[in-house]
Each structure stands twice: as C-alpha cells, then as structure tokens.
Amino acid sequence: MAPAESRAGAPAGAGPAGVEAAVAEVVTLCSELIAIDTTNPGDPTAAGTERAAAEYVAGRLTEAGYEVTYLESGAPGRGNVIARLPGADPSRGALLVHGHLDVVPADPAEWSVHPFSGEVRDGYVWGRGAVDMKDMVAMTLAVARALRRDGVVPPRDLIFAFVADEEAGGFHGARWLVDHRPDLFADASEAISEVGGFSVTFGDGVRAYLVETAQKGAMWLRLKVTGTAGHGSMLHTDNPVAGLAAAVARLEAHRFPLVLTDPVREFLHGVGELTGVPFDEDDPEAAVARLGNLSRLIGATLRDTANVTMFQAGHAANVVPSVAHATVDGRMLPGRSAAFEAELARVLGPDVELDWDTLPPVETTFDGALVDAMTAAISAEDPGARLLPYMLPAATDAKSFRRLGIRNFGFAPLKLPPDLDFTALFHGVDERVPVEALRFGTRVLYRLLTGC
Numbered sequence: 001m002a003p004a005e006s007r008a009g010a011p012a013g014a015g016p017a018g019v020e021a022a023v024a025e026v027v028t029l030c031s032e033l034i035a036i037d038t039t040n041p042g043d044p045t046a047a048g049t050e051r052a053a054a055e056y057v058a059g060r061l062t063e064a065g066y067e068v069t070y071l072e073s074g075a076p077g078r079g080n081v082i083a084r085l086p087g088a089d090p091s092r093g094a095l096l097v098h099g100h101l102d103v104v105p106a107d108p109a110e111w112s113v114h115p116f117s118g119e120v121r122d123g124y125v126w127g128r129g130a131v132d133m134k135d136m137v138a139m140t141l142a143v144a145r146a147l148r149r150d151g152v153v154p155p156r157d158l159i160f161a162f163v164a165d166e167e168a169g170g171f172h173g174a175r176w177l178v179d180h181r182p183d184l185f186a187d188a189s190e191a192i193s194e195v196g197g198f199s200v201t202f203g204d205g206v207r208a209y210l211v212e213t214a215q216k217g218a219m220w221l222r223l224k225v226t227g228t229a230g231h232g233s234m235l236h237t238d239n240p241v242a243g244l245a246a247a248v249a250r251l252e253a254h255r256f257p258l259v260l261t262d263p264v265r266e267f268l269h270g271v272g273e274l275t276g277v278p279f280d281e282d283d284p285e286a287a288v289a290r291l292g293n294l295s296r297l298i299g300a301t302l303r304d305t306a307n308v309t310m311f312q313a314g315h316a317a318n319v320v321p322s323v324a325h326a327t328v329d330g331r332m333l334p335g336r337s338a339a340f341e342a343e344l345a346r347v348l349g350p351d352v353e354l355d356w357d358t359l360p361p362v363e364t365t366f367d368g369a370l371v372d373a374m375t376a377a378i379s380a381e382d383p384g385a386r387l388l389p390y391m392l393p394a395a396t397d398a399k400s401f402r403r404l405g406i407r408n409f410g411f412a413p414l415k416l417p418p419d420l421d422f423t424a425l426f427h428g429v430d431e432r433v434p435v436e437a438l439r440f441g442t443r444v445l446y447r448l449l450t451g452c
C-alpha cells in the first residue's frame with residue numbers, strides 16, 4: 001500500500017519493489033540499445049543513425065507514463081529525447097541526467113562477438129557502446145521508468161536527456177540543444193553523465209569510485225607550411241614538407257610543464273591514503289606510475305599534451321609541393337589555455353601557420369549536497385568504499401551543458417572486477433560491461449535520484 005502523500009526521501013512507491021523492477025530490466029535495455037547500430041558517421045553533414053535508438057528510448061519512457069520531447073537538429077536522423085520528472089521542491093535546481101546514444105565505429109572482423117549483437121555471455125553484455133555509454137543510458141532509462149510507474153516524487157526535478165552526436169562534438173546533440181533549446185535546461189543546476197562512477201581496486205582489495213569533476217580543454221590545430229614548388233631533381237631551400245616535418249618533430253620532443261591541479265592533487269592524496277603509500281607532491285609521476293592501467297588516464301592530466309594525428313602533403317614523387325598540412329590534437333589543463341597556445345606557437349616556430357577549433361577546460365569542486373548523495377548511494381551498496389574526484393583528459397557533452405552554468409559530474413556507477421582494464425574498453429575491441437555492474441549501478445542510481 002502506498003502512503004497517502006509522498007515526501008522527499010520517502011516517496012510513495014519508492015523502495016525495494018521499485019528498484020528491483022529497474023534492476024530486472026536493465027540488462028535487456030542495455031542489450032537492446034547496443035543492438036541498434038548508432039555509429040556516428042563522423043561527418044556532421046552526413047545523415048545520422050540515432051533516430052531508431054531515440055525512438056526506442058522515447059517509446060520506453062512513454063510506456064512508463066512520461067511526456068517526451070523528441071527533437072532533431074535538422075540533419076536527418078539525429079534524434080534527441082528529453083523528459084522530466086517533477087520533484088518535491090521546485091525551488092531547488094533540477095538535476096540533469098544526460099547520456100549520448102551514438103557510438104564510435106566497430107569492425108566486426110576484429111571482435112569476438114558481433115559488435116552490434118548486444119549478446120549476453122560469460123556475465124557480460126557485449127558490444128559497441130557497452131561502456132560508452134549505452135550502459136548508463138540503460139540504467140537511466142530503467143530507473144526513470146521505475147520512478148514514473150511507481151509515482152515517486154524525487155526531492156528535486158529530474159531532467160533526463162538522451163542525445164545524439166557526442167562522439168563527433170555534439171553539433172546535432174548537446175551543443176545544438178544548448179544553442180537552440182536552452183529553455184529545456186533553464187532550471188538545471190547540476191548534471192551527471194559519463195566517464196566516472198566506476199570502481200578501481202587498489203592493492204589488497206580496497207575500492208574507490210572515481211567521480212569526474214574536471215576535464216581538460218581540447219584544441220584541434222591545423223598546421224600549414226608553405227614553400228616554393230618545383231622539380232624534385234633541383235636544389236630546394238624551403239621545402240614545406242621538410243619544414244613541417246621538422247616542426248612536428250620538435251613538438252613531439254617537447255614536454256609541457258607539469259602542473260599539479262586541485263582534482264589531480266586530491267585524487268593522488270586519496271589514493272595515498274587508501275594504499276598507505278603517501279603522495280609526494282614533489283614527484284607526481286612516481287605516484288601515477290603506481291596506478292597500473294589507470295596511469296594512462298591519470299598521467300595525461302599532469303600536463304598539457306599535443307599529438308600529431310594527420311599529415312597531408314605532396315601529390316607526385318618528382319614534385320616538391322608548395323604547401324604541407326598537419327593536424328595536431330592538443331589538450332590543455334584548466335587555467336593553461338593561453339599559456340598552451342603561446343608555447344605551441346613558440347615550439348612550432350614562425351614558419352608554421354596555425355588555426356584551430358577549441359573546447360575550453362571545465363572544472364567544478366568536489367563538494368555539496370549532490371556529492372554527499374553520491375557518497376551515501378555508493379556507501380549503501382558498497383560499504384567501506386571511497387569516492388575520489390579526478391580529471392578526465394578528454395571531452396564530453398559536459399562541456400556544452402557547462403555553458404548553461406550547470407555543474408557537471410562524471411558519475412555512471414559501476415562496480416567492476418579488480419582485474420578488468422576498464423579504460424581500455426572505451427572505443428576498444430570487445431567492449432563489454434559486467435551484468436552485475438549494471439545491476440549494481442542501477443541500485444546506486446536509484447538511491448541517488450531518490451536522495452539527491
């Protein structure tokens with residue numbers, strides 16, 4: 001029997017029955033979402049693939065009693081779905097829970113199972129998107145459905161957004177929504193989404209859950225060197241191919257300064273406390289080296305990076321061309337944008353012409369009622385575990401929502417086996433998510449959304 005009135009924290013219908021219904025269907029939802037091939041074409045002018053997944057999500061939400069808003073950017077097939085569950089206290093800012101529906105490409109020839117099968121085997125759900133991020137989409141959908149079906153009134157408004165095109169910059173998803181429909185998120189003060197909330201196990205079995213509180217900025221640079229075209233048999237002093245190659249080699253050899261930012265400092269001190277090996281602030285690289293598989297991720301947050309990713313020049317074996325181009329993927333720490341730009345220009349030299357697209361770093365603090373609610377939700381399901389903030393070296397849709405003043409946290413909770421190299425699964429071959437991790441994450445998310 002449901003009580004006559006609901007209040008925040010003990011809503012009508014909330015409880016074991018509600019959460020168990022969500023837990024019972026999350027694996028099926030994840031598997032079915034993976035089986036809808038939503039490979040992002042990469043080219044923003046190409047037709048999209050998200051519509052079928054967006055219609056699937058919209059159908060599941062409608063079935064549970066939601067009114068949904070379905071939006072496409074104007075490019076065909078780029079579906080976005082937004083729904084809202086009113087909370088007990090409208091004066092509090094809404095919590096936005098967002099997830100992207102698109103995935104990066106996968107070549108079936110390289111995989112143990114077909115990447116768009118959604119097969120459940122050996123305790124895992126397999127397929128492209130299993131961790132990035134149809135896992136969180138499925139958990140969100142399962143919890144949202146249970147809450148609405150049971151008439152649960154959460155403490156504050158919840159906005160659920162399932163969006164297109166994250167993998168190619170959000171031009172038809174989060175970025176487009178923020179530019180064209182900011183009204184949908186006007187009252188949102190905080191958001192949770194991908195690349196955080198997963199567990200890592202240190203030494204003798206002590207577990208921490210990483211919460212993303214910051215992201216490096218991105219700067220995609222186009223490099224151009226011009227020279228004098230001519231016959232390949234003659235003497236040349238300004239060959240643009242050689243000039244650009246030399247500049248790129250200088251950049252490759254260059255190391256940007258080590259800068260210990262607050263989230264990285266807080267993370268490494270937390271790891272020190274958990275492992276009993278205190279963090280020495282004078283030697284962050286030694287601390288990162290002890291992190292095992294996680295060192296690839298955390299190591300990239302100690303300094304700016306710039307990796308050459310494309311090089312185009314020339315058209316014939318006996319012709320020195322007049323121009324050479326390269327592309328560099330630059331990533332800068334919060335507070336380093338201007339310094340990074342100046343340092344790049346200095347290293348590359350005056351002969352390299354530069355232009356670029358940039359996404360700024362984002363950062364928030366690891367505190368407040370929402371962080372307390374995350375801690376409570378994890379502690380209830382995994383007693384003794386600890387939450388640690390960290391910085392993501394990559395970019396997500398959080399950067400777009402930040403433009404509306406929304407604080408972003410990477411929190412897609414998963415309790416993972418200690419030996420799983422989780423970060424390698426992102427965009428990797430044989431991407432898969434443990435069934436038990438999905439069920440665990442659904443319980444945590446249910447607690448968080450009814451206790452935030």
Ligand SMILES: [Zn+2]
Pocket residue numbers: 100132133166194
């Ligand atoms: Zn993602």
